[in-house]
Amino acid sequence: KTKTLKAVSFLPKDHPMVQMVHVWVKRVNDQCGDQIKINWTGGPEVIGGFDQAEALRNKVVDLIFSPTSYYAPLMPEGNAFPLSKLTMEEERKPGGFYDFMVERHKKIGMMYIGTWLYDPFYLRIDHEIDSLDDLQGIKMRTSALYDRFMKKIGIVPVTVQFGEVFTALERGLVDGFGWAVLGPREWGWLEKCKYMIDIPFYTRQNTLFLMNLDVWNKLEKSVQDKIMDITIKFEPEMRDYFQKKIAEEFETYEQLGIKRIHFSPEDEKKFLDAAYGAEWEDLEKKVPDLVPTLKKLTGN
Amino acid sequence: MEWWMILCLIFGGLMVLFFIGVPVAYSFMCINIIGVYLLWGGVDGINQLVLSIYRSVSTFSLLPVPLFILMGEVMFRAGIAPNMMDTLDKWLGKIPGRLSLIAVGGGTLFATLSGSAMAGCAMLGSVLLPEMRKRGYSNTMSIGPILSCGGLAIMIPPSALGVLLASLSRISVGGMLMAIIIPGIIMATIKAGYIILRGYLQPHLMPAYEVEKVSLQEKLILTLKYILPLGMIIFLVIGLMFIGVATPTESAALGALGCFVLMFIYQGFNRKVIKIAQKAILATSRITVMMFMIMTGAIAFSQILAFTGASSSLVSLAGGLDLPPIMIVMIMQVMLLFLGMFMEPLTIMMVTLPIYMPIVKALGYDPLWFGTIMLINMEMATTTPPFGLVLFVMKGVAPEDTRMQDIYKAGLPFLLCDAVTMFLIMIFPALALHLPSLM
Amino acid sequence: MVKDDFMKRIGAIFDKVLDGMIFVVGCLLIFIMLSVCADVLFRTFFDTPQIWVTEVIEVMLLYITFLGTAWLQREDGHVYVEILISRLDRATASFLKIINSLIGVFISSVLTVFGTSITLDYCHRGIYTPTAMEIPVCLIILVIPLGSFLLLGQFIRQTAINLDRFKKELKMARRLKNSKGGAPWNGG
Ligand code: NA
Ligand code: NA
Numbered sequence: 001k002t003k004t005l006k007a008v009s010f011l012p013k014d015h016p017m018v019q020m021v022h023v024w025v026k027r028v029n030d031q032c033g034d035q036i037k038i039n040w041t042g043g044p045e046v047i048g049g050f051d052q053a054e055a056l057r058n059k060v061v062d063l064i065f066s067p068t069s070y071y072a073p074l075m076p077e078g079n080a081f082p083l084s085k086l087t088m089e090e091e092r093k094p095g096g097f098y099d100f101m102v103e104r105h106k107k108i109g110m111m112y113i114g115t116w117l118y119d120p121f122y123l124r125i126d127h128e129i130d131s132l133d134d135l136q137g138i139k140m141r142t143s144a145l146y147d148r149f150m151k152k153i154g155i156v157p158v159t160v161q162f163g164e165v166f167t168a169l170e171r172g173l174v175d176g177f178g179w180a181v182l183g184p185r186e187w188g189w190l191e192k193c194k195y196m197i198d199i200p201f202y203t204r205q206n207t208l209f210l211m212n213l214d215v216w217n218k219l220e221k222s223v224q225d226k227i228m229d230i231t232i233k234f235e236p237e238m239r240d241y242f243q244k245k246i247a248e249e250f251e252t253y254e255q256l257g258i259k260r261i262h263f264s265p266e267d268e269k270k271f272l273d274a275a276y277g278a279e280w281e282d283l284e285k286k287v288p289d290l291v292p293t294l295k296k297l298t299g300n
Numbered sequence: 301m302e303w304w305m306i307l308c309l310i311f312g313g314l315m316v317l318f319f320i321g322v323p324v325a326y327s328f329m330c331i332n333i334i335g336v337y338l339l340w341g342g343v344d345g346i347n348q349l350v351l352s353i354y355r356s357v358s359t360f361s362l363l364p365v366p367l368f369i370l371m372g373e374v375m376f377r378a379g380i381a382p383n384m385m386d387t388l389d390k391w392l393g394k395i396p397g398r399l400s401l402i403a404v405g406g407g408t409l410f411a412t413l414s415g416s417a418m419a420g421c422a423m424l425g426s427v428l429l430p431e432m433r434k435r436g437y438s439n440t441m442s443i444g445p446i447l448s449c450g451g452l453a454i455m456i457p458p459s460a461l462g463v464l465l466a467s468l469s470r471i472s473v474g475g476m477l478m479a480i481i482i483p484g485i486i487m488a489t490i491k492a493g494y495i496i497l498r499g500y501l502q503p504h505l506m507p508a509y510e511v512e513k514v515s516l517q518e519k520l521i522l523t524l525k526y527i528l529p530l531g532m533i534i535f536l537v538i539g540l541m542f543i544g545v546a547t548p549t550e551s552a553a554l555g556a557l558g559c560f561v562l563m564f565i566y567q568g569f570n571r572k573v574i575k576i577a578q579k580a581i582l583a584t585s586r587i588t589v590m591m592f593m594i595m596t597g598a599i600a601f602s603q604i605l606a607f608t609g610a611s612s613s614l615v616s617l618a619g620g621l622d623l624p625p626i627m628i629v630m631i632m633q634v635m636l637l638f639l640g641m642f643m644e645p646l647t648i649m650m651v652t653l654p655i656y657m658p659i660v661k662a663l664g665y666d667p668l669w670f671g672t673i674m675l676i677n678m679e680m681a682t683t684t685p686p687f688g689l690v691l692f693v694m695k696g697v698a699p700e701d702t703r704m705q706d707i708y709k710a711g712l713p714f715l716l717c718d719a720v721t722m723f724l725i726m727i728f729p730a731l732a733l734h735l736p737s738l739m
Numbered sequence: 740m741v742k743d744d745f746m747k748r749i750g751a752i753f754d755k756v757l758d759g760m761i762f763v764v765g766c767l768l769i770f771i772m773l774s775v776c777a778d779v780l781f782r783t784f785f786d787t788p789q790i791w792v793t794e795v796i797e798v799m800l801l802y803i804t805f806l807g808t809a810w811l812q813r814e815d816g817h818v819y820v821e822i823l824i825s826r827l828d829r830a831t832a833s834f835l836k837i838i839n840s841l842i843g844v845f846i847s848s849v850l851t852v853f854g855t856s857i858t859l860d861y862c863h864r865g866i867y868t869p870t871a872m873e874i875p876v877c878l879i880i881l882v883i884p885l886g887s888f889l890l891l892g893q894f895i896r897q898t899a900i901n902l903d904r905f906k907k908e909l910k911m912a913r914r915l916k917n918s919k920g921g922a923p924w925n926g927g
Contacts, residue, residue, distance in 0.1 A: 041607060041609070042612070047603060048351075050355070051348065054347075058344035058347060058348060059344065060340040167548065173547060
């Protein structure tokens with residue numbers, strides 16, 4: 001008998017960033033159709049993004065597509081995902097980062113199945129600069145993900161609601177923002193922010209397929225293997241898809257006159273050290289015992 | 301169970317609770333508790349509900365609501381409005397319907413300071429109605445304009461209801477506040493035009509009377525003293541947002557502080573003013589808690605509708621209808637108008653927006669445009685008979701012998717003016733969408 | 740008589756608590772207004788935005804709602820649809836009012852019980868908000884069971900009052916019926 005699994009995502013179903021999730025869901029449904037059927041009920045309109053991890057633990061839903069930062073309070077070490085410098089294939093080597101994170105997720109009643117997004121972060125700014133020092137005192141729209149990093153390099157983080165970012169940029173309330181590649185152009189955020197600091201950081205996205213652990217354990221071994229098999233093949237394909245999308249996006253940038261800012265090699269190193277250092281320091285505060293292992297497993 | 305059966309149960313249950321007189325806020329909460337218990341897996345679902353209550357009101361985009369209400373309360377209680385009306389009065393000479401026109405002008409001016417229709421109506425009613433009676437104005441042309449122009453407070457920023465609508469539809473608060481400016485002005489113009497026309501055709505409804513001559517100098521001084529400072533408030537609410545000092549949400553706080561400052565400037569800093577401030581804060585707390593308590597049910601209610609698949613099924617149903625999209629929008633407005641007869645705006649928005657907004661997006665319309673039209677409809681709901689909060693405020697300030705039927709009748713022509721405005725926005729979407737596009 | 744006196748005193752204390760709560764709500768409103776203005780000021784002139792303002796205000800909006808709701812219930816300030824109620828005869832209307840306050844008792848007890856349990860759970864697990872401020876969630880949602888508990892008190896009191904009124908209405912209706920009994924104009 002087919003078991004229906006209810007799923008929710010932290011973004012709406014038609015959002016460009018969740019396009020590959022559709023592919024994964026279809027494959028699982030096609031190949032495990034006699035055993036399980038995933039019913040992707042919707043995005044944050046069904047259950048709020050920040051509450052989805054709790055809903056998964058309470059079995060209100062069986063499967064979520066969520067970033068680890070949204071449940072960092074349950075599992076602070078999840079913030080190590082963006083810091084990984086390995087490919088997803090490398091992470092999946094036995095005894096590696098994947099296995100370690102599966103164990104950590106089991107402790108909070110979740111099964112970590114795989115990753116569904118590849119899209120590195122960049123800082124955008126509304127005027128030309130040429131060194132790290134120029135960032136001192138610049139006001140940028142912040143989010144929990146890069147708040148610590150911004151403070152570390154002297155950027156003044158400003159809280160702006162998602163819906164007000166456009167106005168805030170337009171009116172000069174902030175001079176820039178941080179975001180992944182896909183999205184800002186469509187929202188019009190680049191109209192005023194025509195410069196991009198060409199140093200990708202947190203290249204490994206932290207958005208995961210997560211299943212309730214009980215639900216996972218009750219699946220037959222053959223189904224579990226099938227899902228894993230599908231996911232392992234899916235991840236590189238997914239990355240290729242997004243790399244192509246990002247390349248297309250950058251081509252559009254040329255037409256729009258978006259300029260890339262390059263720093264000197266020393267500044268670039270300082271920039272990245274700050275991005276990664278700020279997060280490691282935070283992890284050092286929250287989960288000191290795990291940090292050496294995490295560093296080793298993520299290639300840091 | 302089919303989605304439409306669940307939908308009928310949810311709405312049926314809600315209506316039963318409404319009509320046996322359970323407060324609206326607790327009606328939603330009751331449906332939510334039962335809903336999450338059945339749909340989200342029993343007791344764990346209720347734990348999830350507690351979190352959704354927290355998320356529903358704990359959001360920065362709701363911040364302008366109490367602050368806009370506070371602005372109106374301070375302005376109303378500090379006695380700034382009567383001076384403002386008096387100045388307006390001095391400018392208008394001997395023309396037919398001058399007091400009715402003052403109601404429109406005063407309503408518009410007050411709307412730039414206040415975010416609530418009830419305060420607007422109470423202010424106009426207490427200032428103008430006695431004078432109108434004395435001058436032999438008919439009910440139609442005294443109660444009517446006052447009833448209707450109080451509602452301009454909703455259509456001209458600051459607007460608490462506009463913020464709530466934007467927040468419930470997850471559209472930009474700043475965009476919504478900009479979108480309603482032109483429609484609000486059009487609405488005021490149409491109402492003034494109607495009064496002039498009526499005064500021309502039936503002068504006996506608003507007898508003209510001699511007014512004392514006021515020198516230009518005095519007029520200018522009064523304007524400088526009582527109208528110009530209002531410009532400061534408008535600047536704080538809209539201007540600062542335009543020059544990029546504050547976000548739309550933040551500018552509400554600056555506007556509210558500005559109103560306090562204005563009150564202290566006019567009245568001095570003394571015990572009496574402190575009393576006024578206390579009363580304004582208490583009244584604001586009252587309305588805020590009332591509105592926010594209804595909002596606590598917002599997320600869970602729309603999530604329950606989404607979870608059952610009712611929302612998406614209705615969207616595909618509306619999309620599959622063999623009707624032009626604009627017809628669907630009109631049908632939605634007619635339903636709102638009907639609901640508006642019996643319920644107050646926030647409740648209607650809570651019930652309908654989770655279903656309407658996905659449909660509007662699926663039809664390819666701009667949510668800001670739809671939101672503007674809907675806000676006009678909600679403004680009408682405050683004065684459509686038989687139930688409307690502004691109607692009851694009017695009953696409170698009107699002379700003893702005024703019957704509810706008189707108030708109903710007086711409001712009707714102005715409701716038509718509102719409907720005309722609504723049609724204009726439907727036909728020319730740019731009227732709503734142009735200003736937000738400049739932001 | 741002694742019991743009545745005792746209940747009266749409890750009621751008076753309860754009223755004091757509710758009044759205190761609404762005073763806090765008013766203070767929070769003013770604090771919110773001033774802190775946002777201060778944030779704008781500091782950001783514009785000193786380049787030092789106050790990151791805490793947004794998050795603290797979001798918490799306060801929840802506090803305002805739940806600290807004020809019991810007080811508002813006492814003041815009969817929550818909106819309700821009065822179309823039907825206002826058309827019913829007094830006995831039926833007061834019977835409905837008993838039902839209404841019982842529904843209120845149900846809702847506020849559910850929120851008190853589950854609110855308390857989830858607050859304790861979050862406290863125990865040390866969960867904080869996944870934002871820059873990392874505020875402990877239990878301190879935020881604490882106000883839900885607190886406000887609901889006060890609301891429960893108010894609804895219990897209201898149930899008792901409505902029950903009393905209903906009894907009086909019934910008695911009055913019976914007396915009226917007896918005195919009018921058999922009169923030709925009865926039933927008008
Ligand atoms: Na207004
Ligand atoms: Na109405």
